[in-house]
Amino acid sequence: MLRLDHLILRVADPTTSAEFYQRTLGLIAERGESPFLALRLSEDCVIDLLPQAPHDPAHLALHTDRARFEAVRATLRALGIAHGGGPxxxxxxxxxxxxxxxxxxALYFHDSDGHNIEVRTYEPC
Structure with missing residues (x-):
């Protein structure tokens, strides 16, 4: 089986993007030996932030447990970030x-570069 190791996301400013993902999803930015500022999704997967204005918005679909899903939803509301149940x-x-x-x-929202972010949970209410 193949599994995703990393992906590269074009962003206008990696620091601004990292702060956005920290506030909304609790992702931690790290810089190791990679030339990129990276967002850690799991122990074996990162999103590398490429400092280049995006040409086309990407769609990232992330899954989590019910508690974190509800926490993300509450955070989006508290921050006034528009979100909804469809892309x-x-x-x-x-x-x-x-x-x-x-x-x-599932819920969807845009990040600071206009990428369409989906957060979903397979756990029932």
């Missing part, structure tokens, strides 16, 4: 969407 909807709701492991509650 093009920002109505403050959560909706069931299909993904790699089947149906899950």
């Amino acid at each position: 093009f909807v920002r109505d403050g709701r959560v909706a069931a969407q299909y993904g790699a492991r089947g149906w899950a509650d």
